[in-house]
Amino acid sequence: DAKTTQPTSMDCAEGRAANLPCNHSTISGNEYVYWYRQIHSQGPQYIIHGLKNNETNEMASLIITEDRKSSTLILPHATLRDTAVYYCTLYNNNDMRFGAGTRLTVKP
Amino acid sequence: SAVISQKPSRDICQRGTSLTIQCQVDSQVTMMFWYRQQPGQSLTLIATANQGSEATYESGFVIDKFPISRPNLTFSTLTVSNMSPEDSSIYLCSVVGDPTWGQFFFGPGTRLTVL
Numbered sequence: 240d241a242k243t244t245q246p247t248s249m250d251c252a253e254g255r256a257a258n259l260p261c262n263h264s265t266i267s268g269n270e271y272v273y274w275y276r277q278i279h280s281q282g283p284q285y286i287i288h289g290l291k292n293n294e295t296n297e298m299a300s301l302i303i304t305e306d307r308k309s310s311t312l313i314l315p316h317a318t319l320r321d322t323a324v325y326y327c328t329l330y331n332n333n334d335m336r337f338g339a340g341t342r343l344t345v346k347p
Numbered sequence: 348s349a350v351i352s353q354k355p356s357r358d359i360c361q362r363g364t365s366l367t368i369q370c371q372v373d374s375q376v377t378m379m380f381w382y383r384q385q386p387g388q389s390l391t392l393i394a395t396a397n398q399g400s401e402a403t404y405e406s407g408f409v410i411d412k413f414p415i416s417r418p419n420l421t422f423s424t425l426t427v428s429n430m431s432p433e434d435s436s437i438y439l440c441s442v443v444g445d446p447t448w449g450q451f452f453f454g455p456g457t458r459l460t461v462l
Contacts, residue, residue, distance in 0.1 A: 282453030337390040
């Protein structure tokens with residue numbers, strides 16, 4: 240069973256920041272928060288992950304609340320190519336399970 | 348990182364037949380994972396395949412229906428047996444790069460249609 244909940248869909252204007260929320264209220268202390276995206280039935284692509292601290296890489300930023308019960312993926316300047324399904328998952332000990340994800344549509 | 352290839356990329360099969368999907372990784376990995384993605388749905392873990400031992404299946408998946416082989420550290424196969432239209436899905440192979448913090452890499456998937 241998925242341990243994360245996400246909005247079913249979101250829209251974002253091209254060039255604006257896309258903020259994708261995820262709730263994981265039952266997260267345990269040793270579980271990492273992972274974000275993947277899947278573009279039109281390709282294999283999922285890793286975006287970013289974190290444990291407690293906020294993280295940033297060339298693709299995105301990950302903001303994790305202090306109590307770790309929720310997080311937000313930020314795409315700072317969304318492009319049309321960022322249109323995809325975004326999955327927030329929890330990982331621990333070789334166990335990675337996917338929830339329903341958020342379908343992000345970036346519009347011109 | 349790990350580069351994963353799958354064969355076939357897609358297939359159309361008749362009900363009652365079986366299809367074996369191959370997964371090849373460009374580096375040695377301890378654990379390989381098989382996921383199923385039904386049309387319009389998220390990914391569901393089928394089983395975990397360790398080299399040298401029996402695969403571990405998730406609830407709702409059984410070895411008779413989805414036998415898995417793992418002959419070495421770079422290769423695995425998943426067979427979908429006695430297929431029905433409900434088996435029409437994308438089947439994805441995955442490996443974890445570093446089990447300590449668990450970045451997963453996914454193959455491109457095999458799109459299976461059962462008529």
